Amino acid sequence: MTDSFKAIMISRDEDKKQSVGVETLTIDDLMDGDVVVKVEATTVNYKDGLAITGKSPVVRHWPMIPGVDFAGTVEQSDNPDWKPGDKVILNGWGTGETHYGAYAGKSRVKGDWLIARPDSISALDAMAVGTAGYTAMLSVMALERHGITPDRGPVAVTGANGGVGSVAISILAKLGYHVIASTGRMSEEGFLKDLGAAEVIDRAELSEPGRPLGKERWAAAIDSVGSHTLANLLAQTQYGGAVAACGLAQGFDLPTTVMPFILRGVSLLGIDSVMAPKALREEAWARIATDLDASKLASLSTTIGFDDVIDTAHAILDGKVRGRVVIDMAR
Numbered sequence: 001m002t003d004s005f006k007a008i009m010i011s012r013d014e015d016k017k018q019s020v021g022v023e024t025l026t027i028d029d030l031m032d033g034d035v036v037v038k039v040e041a042t043t044v045n046y047k048d049g050l051a052i053t054g055k056s057p058v059v060r061h062w063p064m065i066p067g068v069d070f071a072g073t074v075e076q077s078d079n080p081d082w083k084p085g086d087k088v089i090l091n092g093w094g095t096g097e098t099h100y101g102a103y104a105g106k107s108r109v110k111g112d113w114l115i116a117r118p119d120s121i122s123a124l125d126a127m128a129v130g131t132a133g134y135t136a137m138l139s140v141m142a143l144e145r146h147g148i149t150p151d152r153g154p155v156a157v158t159g160a161n162g163g164v165g166s167v168a169i170s171i172l173a174k175l176g177y178h179v180i181a182s183t184g185r186m187s188e189e190g191f192l193k194d195l196g197a198a199e200v201i202d203r204a205e206l207s208e209p210g211r212p213l214g215k216e217r218w219a220a221a222i223d224s225v226g227s228h229t230l231a232n233l234l235a236q237t238q239y240g241g242a243v244a245a246c247g248l249a250q251g252f253d254l255p256t257t258v259m260p261f262i263l264r265g266v267s268l269l270g271i272d273s274v275m276a277p278k279a280l281r282e283e284a285w286a287r288i289a290t291d292l293d294a295s296k297l298a299s300l301s302t303t304i305g306f307d308d309v310i311d312t313a314h315a316i317l318d319g320k321v322r323g324r325v326v327i328d329m330a331r
Contacts, residue, residue, distance in 0.1 A: 003027075005105025008309060010051065011063040018054040020310060031100045033108040036076040037088060040123040042067050042102035043130035044304075044312045044325040045163060046224075046249065051096060052313035060098050066313075067102025068095055068274075069131040071123035079111030087117040089285065091131045092274035103309055105329065115281050118289040127326045128301035129288055132163025135273040137284040137291075139164075139222045139244035140171050142269045146220075146242040150176040153219035153238055154199075158182045158206065159249055160192050164224040166300045166323045167292065169195045172222075174293050180218060182206055182229075188322060195296060206232040207250060212257040213264070220244070227251035234260040234268065246271035300324055305331030 007025045012018045027036060050056040051066040059066070074086040082088070093113040095101040100108075117126055148155070155172055159165040160181035172179045173196020181197035182205070183189075189200045206229045216238040223230050224247030233243050234256055245268060260266040276284075300323035304312055308327075315321050 006306065007065050007100075007104035008052075008067075009063050010054075010059055010066055020052055025104065027106060027108065030104075030106065030108040033099075033110050034078040035074055035082050035111040035114065036106060036108045037070070037072040037090070037114075038075050039070045039072045039102055039105060039107055039329050041072070041127040041329060042070040042327045043127040043132075043163075044309060044316055044321075044327065045069070045131050046247070046316060047131075048096065049313040049316040052310060053317055055317060058097055064096065065100040065102075065104050066096045067104075068092060068097070069127070069134075070102035070107060071117055071126040072107070075106070077111065082111050082114065087123070088114040089117045089126050090114055091134050091281065092276070094274070103306075103327075112278070115278065115285060118285055120289050121285075124303065124326055124328060125294070125297055128297045128324050129167060129292065130163065130324060130326075131273055132324060133167035133288065133292070134281070134284055135224075135246050135271060136164045136168035136171060136222065137288050138273055138276065138280070139168060139246050139269075139271050140175070140291075141284065141287065142244045142271060143220050143222070143242055146267060146269065148220040148242060150178070152241070154178040154180050154217070156180045156182060156218045156221035156233060157197075158203065158221070158229055158233065159224040159247065160197065160200070161185055161188050161322050162224060162249070163324050164222070164247060166192075166195060168222045169197050170296045170300065171288075171292050172196065173198075174291055184319065185322075191299070191322065195300060203229070209255065210235055212259040216264070223247065225250045227253050228255060230254055231256035234266055237264065237266045239264045240266075242267040242269050244269045244271050246273070297324075301326050303328050303331075
């Protein structure tokens, strides 16, 4: 277990100036845990882009290997739930923030953070879904628990070209929902309709300050944007509807009023993918295996190699990435 492997390491100096580079490590360099996993695939999420670029204080332990999720094979285990050869997935639990993350050939983590990868999903496909897609599934499940069924009316999805948005559209469409996709790139209308969107609107309709209440346009929404966009979604949600909030691409503020909540009975559903309990994670991944059209994964994902991760992290924050980015660690 002394073989060396490459890892992306984020460091900062005494003046808190951040730097990012590739280092060669061994197992002995990794943080504590009871399971060692060979990382076969990972992905570049929006949060990973924030960590690598330093545009938001994602990293809370220095130095840090970024990467919030991976799929791989157990190589060594002191945890009774896992044995060498097991195929596993990890999402969240502070990896890439407080615990060394996925952008390395191997990772040592707590076995309690892992779930078994469904047999029908390959490592690369699991990361084509990734934390973004898993978050999208958690959001859909939250709307379902609130009673939002396809016959209730349209469901809006913001950040439609991003990881969460593109997977959410695909899942909702397969389940029979009428999906309204909001995007800042109207040139991608064809792509979004291929994923299953029935309508595509310009994000400018939602991104500016709006009225406390507007015309009721949708029964529910999945939002990865926050700020004025989330406020406008709430203001235009139908009576008794709900909005699942899972991101802050526009901002973490929420400039709204109580009016959607007390006059229309709208509910705001918070979605946390990082610390979600294991049973909920397993349910989400089981649903992904059945409710996400596998044929859509190829169209909504791009595969890169380890050496392309840093450049891609910058591109995702610049809005130049469509859908999901998968990192094949064997490349």
